[in-house]
Amino acid sequence: MPKLSARGSSQPVWLLPLVVVVVCLLSGLPLARLLYAGLRFSLEGKATGLFTEPATWAAIRNTLTTSVGGMVISVLLGATFAFFVTLTDFRGKGVFSFAFVLPMMIPPQVTALAWVQMSGPASPLLKALGLAPPLGSPQPLYSLGGIVLLLGVQHAPLVFLALKAGLASLPRDGVEAARLAGASPSRVFRDIILPLAVPGLIAGAAIAFVSGVGNFGIPAILGIPASIFVLPTLIYSRLSSFGAGTFAEMSQLSMVIAVIAGLGLTAQQWALKGRDYRIIGLSGKNAAFSLGSFRLAAEAGFCLVLFFVLVAPLAALVASSLVPAYGVPLNFQTVSLDAYREILFRQSVTLTAFANSLFLAGTTACGLLLFTVLTAYLLARRPGKLANVITGLIEVPYALPGIVLAVAFILLFAAPLPLLNVSIYGTIWIILIAYFSSFFAVSLKPVASAFLQLDPSLEEAARLSGAGFSRRMRDILVPLIAPAAGASVILVFLIACSELTVSALLWSAGTQTLGVAIFNLDDSGSSDLASALSVLVVVMVILLMLLLEMLAKHLPRGVLPWRN
């Protein structure tokens, strides 16, 4: 007679311990290490004297200025766009949404590079058009204002998406009832829609602020040439000028970033209090305001905005990848594909970067999927407090600014591994582990929502058919969640492939990633090569996004960040 097992659940006994161990290693351990270092160094605060330096306070001030300023621009841009796209009879909503969200998926250093190529005296595009300012005049984007503007553009899609999710559930009948009650369209907007949109607006603003605090790519490209430092770039420069107190300073600065980001989220919690408006009623159709004759003007306006934030910078990027050298105007005599030839066939640095990034992104995307499927299964089948803790632990490293996570991994792996006595610091493996930690949440989300949507009786029927855990996984569950698993792999690959912040701190000779290569090429003045590499990255991003777009109808709702 078969033995009775002690538990009636569908999960094998090893599943929970495995997931807990993996999550603790990837999330708990680095976070605990950082917290420990930060607290210890803070208690011995006088040892570093970090907070007596004016540079530190300037960086804190700059961080606050740029992230608050960026947030304001993001909210203005994102909210306007969200209101028009969800509430009016605006045409081409799908295409506009895709184009508007694209800047979010383009790596920030590429955005910054594109804007630098678009403006300033050396812009090949402006030169070709004869609009360039005289040589020697300053690049206007190398300033706090430039950083604010670009952070605003980069994070506007976050506000757009947060707001769109809330507005999309706003039922048409609520608006129609208000119209019947005698309210004019503008009155309906003020009295009904705006109050209901406030939670989304607050959430979007908070995400934009926190993302601004942690952004490294934009202030690195725009700030460092003008000696304007924010906290992430200050950490980076401290690491470059490695000294005795470096670890202590870096962990303290990371703590400051974490505290600022935490304050932003606390402010959000406070602002959201008492604003939990659950929408009652059928939210089938969206509310639709007719724009009338104003529609064409609105559409043209958005085309213009998209031209300036998306088309023009990308065109400038392409233009500067086609000129033979910095400062040369682009025309039929000068145009050449040398830069592409150089990065694809000659430069060993970029070739290594390609190999590294493809290896890191591919391994992260596929390797994480294995844990993700098991974790998502566990979370779906075993809801409760422990599941919430596990989800929280997985999300923290993703929510945390990348630079903070990188510091945590440096602290964790600076010394050789115990027992093995091997150091992975300076190898590609430290980047890989940091990516596993950072992108666990990205990988988990599509798979977890697919499991939650799955009718549990599909698995129960397989159990009664006699299929054990691995058999059910193979025959029933994995085939059913396959589209979401595919989306998870592509999303992680997409983000990891052009990632800069984490690898900027963790790379060393031979382990540079594409993000680092773009940054270094630009830093060393090879803007044509940096642009060519960026163009390839943008093309790859767009292709992968289109691939996901084709998968979209097989995916659970909310899996693709640019759709809902």
Next chain:
Amino acid sequence: MAQLILNHLSKDFGTGRPAVSDVSLTVREGGFLALLGPSGCGKTTVLRMIAGFEQPTDGSIMLGERTLADGSGSLPPEKRNMAMVFQSYALWPHMTVAQNVGYPLKVRGVAGAAWESRVRDALAVVRLEEFAARRPSDLSGGQRQRVALARCLVTSPDVVLLDEPLANLDRHLKSAMEETFREFHARSGATMIYVTHDQGEAMALATDIAVMSEGRLMQVAPPEEIYARPEGRIVGGLVGQGAILDLALADHGPRLVPWPAIEAAFRQTEGPSRPMLVRPEHVVADPQGIMLQVSSCVFEGERFSLSLRTAGGQSLRAYSKTAMACGVLRPFVIRQGWLL
């Protein structure tokens, strides 16, 4: 095969009120038991404990000599040799009809020609042979239901569990499927347990009905008996049509109360009252009877259904061949009643 025994079975999800408490029940070999009760009464939890999806907090489940579950542990569902038709049918959308039906065989290592012939036989029983290569999404609700049934048939399970399998079908399909279930039961000889909240289904299909309410088992009996001799107010109200009258009847005497005793009780206003179930077919218009007021009269096709009110304000139901005006007083005789 052997009889299925539930022994003081209890399940507490920790919500403050046990979902199932102290249910003891024996299903004879080859029996067809309907678990009947309103939603939330614990019948589905009992079914899921028999299947092995939930572990009992207390008590045990035996299949013949084998212990399937007790307070300390439980045999996983994959080792129980049971099959189930789910309310949602639980067909796997990525497999064809034949693959769905043949999956339990595949797991048991049956392949090749043996697999094909057994799948074909199972599909033949539910008359779906020509749909073997289709996907479940191409089928209608009734056809999906039959695929789910064929999947149960294919391995000759010891026990077949059915979780409100007809809840999602329209009335016309329901009666056709009831016929299929009856055939299936006769043919397979498996012990079947059928969860439903529809007493009509339960009576039409089952050899035994178990009525549950608020986690407790109220009564187990064959359909005719549970209809004629229900135990207690809850079973009386749940099974069949009827009204419960509170009348001052004597404590002793038979539980089947004849008209003279009922008439006497109507005249008696003193003394403690006892609940008595009156079926509508036993209430007939008769000049010898007591006066009741017709409060509504609804045409139901083959007859009229009357709602009646006694002088004391209690409600009764009756059938009539002719229409009666609302509000009139008419004499009725209650041929018999059943003391609950």
